Amino acid sequence: CQPLCHRTQSQPLSAGPAAPERPEPPRLPLWQRAAVAGAVAGLAGAGWLYLRREKERRLRQRRLRDLRALALGQGDFQLQDTSGAPRSRADLLGRWVLLYFGFTHCPDVCPEELEKLCRAVELLEAVPGLPPVQPLFITVDPARDDAAALGRYLRDFHPRLQGLTGTEEQVRAAAGAFRVYVSAGPPDPDGDYVVDHSVLTFLLGPDGLVRDCYGRSRTAEELAKSVRGHMESYEPLPPG
């Protein structure tokens, strides 16, 4: 049925200034609506990022506490560097260290891991503002790897790569502190042998704590990225 009165286009209801045909809620222009939606999304995103960062921070703290409880690499060691000078754990404090256990007669794994380690150090050196990383090699074959042999071997890799050796007991103690498995194989008729050992690169923080460890499958780029992440988020251990 027809409405009692209907308006036509040409006859507005009120005689005053032109009014809209039907009362409508005030509409914001499109750009303002987009801006509000954007602001809400931005706030939600910022909130999510904050929560995620907090969660990562808590995870890191817990991991640090676990690492300290594990006490990997704790305890002192007494070794000698390639110039024969005595070195102990205290000499490593205050620096970031990438540590690898190996031996100079190693067929392929140690050279590859050392290349990778040194490449990671080079990548980190190229990033401005990062503290320097000390690459370090500890032999698991002290019988053959004396200071001179180590020096010759390590020269091929990186100018700052240092090596440590010692007596059988000293080396066994140092490897044991890092839970590195070492087992010399049966010797050849000419006395050659290989040493089976865990293949791991350890990252030590300036406080001496093992912060991470890297196996065969990680690339140099992944190592550098991980070390950088540790450096940038470095926090001293929580107390207790």
Added chain:
Amino acid sequence: MAAPTREERTACWGARDEFWQCLDSHGDDAAKCEKLRRAFESRCPQQWVKHFDKRRDFLKYKKKLETEGYIPPEAAGKS
């Protein structure tokens, strides 16, 4: 006995790679790759030759696992 230098290592790895390429292209028929085998053995310390032989066996076994899946040995039954 000094450890191999970097040049000696590279030469050994090169000889090993040539030998392995020969084996790959002849279906692991070692008889066809005698010359390269001798070159490999002369360039690498004996311990390394043994190590690389074992490595090749392992790589082949790994490939077999990846393509054929794991087939338990027949004697399995008691641990």
